[in-house]
């Protein structure tokens with residue numbers, strides 16, 4: 062593979078726009094590989110007459126827990142719902158505080174707001190963009206009821222020091238593992254170490270449903286029992302409700318689809334890891350901030366995010382070369398209008414703000430072809446040369 066083409070080689074390769082754009086994500090490519098099995102499973106659900114929860118959701122829950130090395134898994138209707146219920150089982154109530162990060166998808170903070178608590182932010186570290194554990198203890202007050210790190214872009218946050226701090230102060234750690242299916246921290250599956258681990262199966266996630274879905278994993282049987290009740294109107298016995306519950310149930314079609322797709326997750330994660338390694342190898346010489354894995358952690362490579370001070374210009378250059386990209390996420394949570402009342406300003410969390418300003422997500426999905434990745438790599442080299450000249 063020639064990556065930095067010389068002038069003559071550039072002329073020999075066909076103009077990029079003769080080929081369709083490289084998509085950021087291609088869910089249809091994945092579907093075409095598992096179509097028969099998916100359709101068969103959907104037909105079984107339709108024939109069964111059980112459309113919510115039921116045996117297929119239960120089978121998926123069991124398989125997902127085992128895959129992760131956790132004792133229990135409770136399927137729900139989204140990652141946001143998973144976070145909400147996890148905070149309730151951690152005992153977080155109105156007026157409490159939850160320590161989390163501003164560099165995440167906003168739903169992490171929504172869940173804190175849903176229970177009436179206040180997100181208290183600490184910055185991310187500049188290498189992994191996950192919660193900087195060294196900043197956490199300074200933010201603990203008598204109102205702190207949970208610590209909620211995010212395994213951003215698929216890389217687990219540094220859980221050991223966070224669990225130690227949580228243990229010392231009696232504060233549960235809840236993992237937002239919505240982007241980290243099959244990531245590992247040491248020998249453990251990401252999501253299996255805290256009080257609860259929360260997953261999303263939004264279609265674009267590493268394990269995606271064909272609709273909305275999520276799950277909570279836990280090793281605590283009492284917590285699992287309460288989660289099962291809470292997701293289903295808090296009825297231990299039908300029509301008897303001992304607390305305020307929710308309709309957060311997973312539907313049977315999603316359970317069936319996830320059961321089929323879980324069998325491929327390992328192979329898909331390996332494909333992501335190979336693609337990420339190739340990006341790192343071939344973009345290494347450029348003045349770009351490249352992602353890396355911390356020692357002892359295996360990223361699930363949900364996203365491959367590079368940093369560049371002229372991110373928007375780089376994005377436009379890639380767009381004209383037929384390369385679709387994404388921004389995850391252009392505004393950190395502490396600067397969102399929805400959280401104006403927290404009173405934060407630009408400069409409060411400099412690392413998160415820099416990531417938000419400079420981040421650019423390159424295409425990465427398990428079905429990405431070698432040719433597609435080669436085109437992205439060539440386009441990035443080419444675009445960077447253009448940026449230098451301009």
Ligand SMILES: *Cc1c(COP(=O)(O)O)cnc(C)c1O
Pocket residue numbers: 139140141142165166168169211237239240260261262263274275
């Ligand atoms: C996707 C995501 C969520 C929310 O999951 P939904 O299933 O969309 O509700 C929460 N946190 C993070 C970090 C996410 O990426």
